[in-house]
Amino acid sequence: MQRNLLVALVGLAAVAGCWLWLLPADNGPNDADMDALVQGKAKRKSAELAASERAKTDLALLAEQGRGQQLPDYLLSEIDRVENFWFIGKPDSHSGVQIPFEPGSLPLPPPDSEPLNPNPGFLGADACQECHAEKHQSFIHTAHHRTSRLALPEEVSGSFEEGHNRMNTSVPEVFFTMEQRGDQLFQTVNFFDWGFEVPFHIVIGSSKMAETYLYWHGDQLFQMNCTHLSDPGAWINSPGFLDGDAIYSRPIRSGCLDCHVTYVDYRKANNHYTPKSMILGISCERCHGPGKDHIDYHRSHPGDKKSKHIQVPSKLSRQAQMDVCGQCHTANKAPKNEQAFQFRPGDKLGDHYDPIEVPENASRGVHTTNQVGRLALSACFKQSEMGCVECHNPHRNERGQLGLFSKRCLECHQQEQCGMQDELGSRLADNCIDCHMPVRATKNLHLETQDGNIFPPLRDHYIRVDQQATDEFLKKTPE
Numbered sequence: 001m002q003r004n005l006l007v008a009l010v011g012l013a014a015v016a017g018c019w020l021w022l023l024p025a026d027n028g029p030n031d032a033d034m035d036a037l038v039q040g041k042a043k044r045k046s047a048e049l050a051a052s053e054r055a056k057t058d059l060a061l062l063a064e065q066g067r068g069q070q071l072p073d074y075l076l077s078e079i080d081r082v083e084n085f086w087f088i089g090k091p092d093s094h095s096g097v098q099i100p101f102e103p104g105s106l107p108l109p110p111p112d113s114e115p116l117n118p119n120p121g122f123l124g125a126d127a128c129q130e131c132h133a134e135k136h137q138s139f140i141h142t143a144h145h146r147t148s149r150l151a152l153p154e155e156v157s158g159s160f161e162e163g164h165n166r167m168n169t170s171v172p173e174v175f176f177t178m179e180q181r182g183d184q185l186f187q188t189v190n191f192f193d194w195g196f197e198v199p200f201h202i203v204i205g206s207s208k209m210a211e212t213y214l215y216w217h218g219d220q221l222f223q224m225n226c227t228h229l230s231d232p233g234a235w236i237n238s239p240g241f242l243d244g245d246a247i248y249s250r251p252i253r254s255g256c257l258d259c260h261v262t263y264v265d266y267r268k269a270n271n272h273y274t275p276k277s278m279i280l281g282i283s284c285e286r287c288h289g290p291g292k293d294h295i296d297y298h299r300s301h302p303g304d305k306k307s308k309h310i311q312v313p314s315k316l317s318r319q320a321q322m323d324v325c326g327q328c329h330t331a332n333k334a335p336k337n338e339q340a341f342q343f344r345p346g347d348k349l350g351d352h353y354d355p356i357e358v359p360e361n362a363s364r365g366v367h368t369t370n371q372v373g374r375l376a377l378s379a380c381f382k383q384s385e386m387g388c389v390e391c392h393n394p395h396r397n398e399r400g401q402l403g404l405f406s407k408r409c410l411e412c413h414q415q416e417q418c419g420m421q422d423e424l425g426s427r428l429a430d431n432c433i434d435c436h437m438p439v440r441a442t443k444n445l446h447l448e449t450q451d452g453n454i455f456p457p458l459r460d461h462y463i464r465v466d467q468q469a470t471d472e473f474l475k476k477t478p479e
């Protein structure tokens, strides 16, 4: 809700042409100061200070190079002390900037602080390689493993080449340029005659549909304004961001990371984390449970071939299996008290997540993909013991292999059962999917661009007879 609010605020304020009302005065100490005072965490505070010293040095360097510019007089800025972000606008323009760092400065580098909470035993997929080499070898190519990673130049799909590295907006003086300097990537914002830049730190998305990017400002994570859409390859606004604004203040809450990383130490609301505790990618352990005890045991008992301290979802009830996948494939739920990473295979979803009430087709679902809920509507699901692994092998990348998926339908069905058998004959067997599980754009997920809205298509898991999909299939598939 928070993040939509932030975006809505900019939009609203811009439309109203008056945005100063946003900014309540509160000159009390900020959260970080309070923490340091109350908990006496002098050590942490000094690490933070050291970090800000580093940032100042970077800034001095930048100033020398002509970047990190001071705000010109004709732009107005205010701080919102509740949210701790700066709002920058131009009185006669609809465009606005929101950043969590002072205008003219840069984001603080991530601190080297120690985790506040013990890691419950998550190690990441590479820890399994030594004894499960084959599974590991195929797993690293899956969307799960690739869904989050460091933003090294070779890991970012979008182009940094001149001519392809710019995102324009409907306001000619507001645009974004993607720049590479050495191994570091930046989004550079041009806002009238002023500008600033933000480094890419983390990529979210295996890039089937899109990649979005996060950056650290101290121990806080924020989403960047520009996202990369895979088809057609283009830089566009992140979902929910408005054309003409430059937003770098959307906090990445624990629910987002719960679905897109294996584990991170959560320090406090809304978005404070311990950077070095983060395990990127969704590892084996989110389906099998934390691996530390399992590995310690088998290392010290190399002769024991019977597994200990690890879960296999297929040995659980169907509902419990659905809940394992449902951690991330059920939309409209949030970790209780922002406490993510608490679910373990065998647990009930309701013990760790609260439902979020949203009207149907609201724009607030998590990209709205709700495979668990949609599948459950299907006759296949209701009249069999089917779970997700009837069709999906979690250890391999099988994306796009519709023939292979169709074979899995035929584990339970005969081709002859399909009413289209006479018309299509042997051509039927290759692709049950596009007629019975069509790909559809959903109103719930849209991206705003200079040229209008984009609705990325998603596969519907409500398996059914769909006349429209059948007509489309027959049109695009030659005799």
Ligand code: HEC
Residues within 6 Å of the ligand: 123, 124, 125, 127, 128, 129, 130, 131, 132, 284, 285, 288, 290, 291, 292, 294, 295, 298, 299, 304, 305, 306, 307, 308, 310, 311, 312
């Ligand atoms: C030091 C060796 C070792 C490491 C490292 C290791 N395992 Fe295992 N694992 C075993 C052994 C031994 C078995 C039992 C034999 C078998 O099923 O292969 C096993 C079995 C399993 C099983 C099947 C359990 C069953 O009851 O069928 C799963 C699931 C599993 N491991 C997951 C993992 C995961 C996830 C990791 C990484 C976090 C991991 N293992 C790391 C040794 C290891």
Ligand code: HEC
Residues within 6 Å of the ligand: 142, 143, 144, 146, 147, 148, 204, 205, 206, 207, 208, 258, 259, 260, 261, 282, 286, 287, 313, 324, 325, 326, 327, 328, 329, 388, 389, 392, 394, 397, 398, 399
């Ligand atoms: C910790 C969160 C999490 C869990 C648990 C999880 N998934 Fe996913 N899954 C994701 C995310 C996030 C993506 C999208 C990754 C991307 O493309 O960046 C995804 C993608 C997928 C895809 C698409 C693969 C592709 O190539 O596009 C399938 C299929 C899938 N998951 C099935 C499952 C099944 C089956 C389970 C349970 C056995 C499961 N997932 C458990 C988070 C999760």
Ligand code: HEC
Residues within 6 Å of the ligand: 204, 205, 206, 207, 208, 209, 210, 211, 212, 223, 252, 253, 255, 256, 257, 259, 260, 327, 328, 329, 330, 331, 332, 366, 367, 369, 458, 459
């Ligand atoms: C409830 C779990 C959940 C939450 C919360 C969530 N996601 Fe996702 N995300 C998914 C799943 C599942 C997919 C795969 C969608 C699909 O293919 O059906 C996905 C897909 C994506 C993709 C596209 C990946 C690709 O390969 O095309 C991006 C980018 C993304 N999410 C970013 C985010 C960001 C940023 C946040 C937080 C602000 C977030 N997600 C919150 C589960 C989640």
Ligand code: HEC
Residues within 6 Å of the ligand: 125, 128, 132, 135, 136, 139, 144, 282, 283, 284, 285, 286, 287, 288, 312, 313, 314, 389, 394, 395
């Ligand atoms: C998205 C969830 C998910 C992820 C991620 C995942 N697994 Fe599994 N794993 C399963 C499920 C579900 C089964 C049961 C499969 C079945 O019955 O078809 C399974 C079965 C297994 C088994 C025992 C049965 C077999 O096929 O040999 C082992 C061992 C295993 N996984 C290891 C791993 C390792 C190692 C990784 C990471 C490299 C991993 N898994 C990642 C869900 C997952």
Ligand code: HEC
Residues within 6 Å of the ligand: 379, 380, 381, 383, 384, 385, 386, 390, 405, 406, 408, 409, 410, 411, 412, 413, 432, 433, 436, 437, 463, 464, 465
């Ligand atoms: C685990 C077994 C199983 C699998 C796998 C399976 N189904 Fe089904 N399916 C059923 C059962 C049981 C029914 C209900 C009885 C019937 O109509 O045969 C059903 C019903 C259907 C129906 C009728 C739906 C309705 O509303 O009347 C369609 C269409 C269908 N399946 C298509 C598929 C397709 C396409 C796949 C693969 C993507 C698939 N099924 C995979 C078991 C399965």
Ligand code: HEC
Residues within 6 Å of the ligand: 322, 325, 329, 371, 372, 373, 375, 386, 387, 388, 389, 390, 391, 392, 398, 399, 400, 401, 405, 408, 433, 437, 457, 458, 459, 460, 461, 463
């Ligand atoms: C009856 C077969 C079947 C079952 C059961 C099934 N899926 Fe799928 N799923 C598919 C097919 C087919 C695709 C499309 C694969 C592709 O295009 O690569 C797909 C795609 C996906 C995707 C990618 C979505 C996208 O828009 O591209 C995700 C995520 C996913 N499945 C998750 C799940 C989860 C979670 C479950 C269990 C709740 C599940 N699936 C159960 C057949 C199935």
Ligand code: HEC
Residues within 6 Å of the ligand: 406, 409, 410, 413, 414, 415, 417, 418, 419, 420, 424, 428, 429, 430, 431, 432, 433, 435, 436, 465, 466, 467, 469, 470, 473, 474
């Ligand atoms: C060109 C689109 C198309 C393809 C491809 C297709 N189907 Fe169908 N299927 C349909 C339509 C349309 C119906 C309803 C026909 C009718 O009622 O006369 C149907 C009916 C069915 C039914 C029976 C539904 C009921 O009412 O009981 C099943 C089961 C089924 N299909 C399974 C499959 C399987 C399995 C495949 C792949 C081997 C497949 N279909 C491929 C369009 C398709």
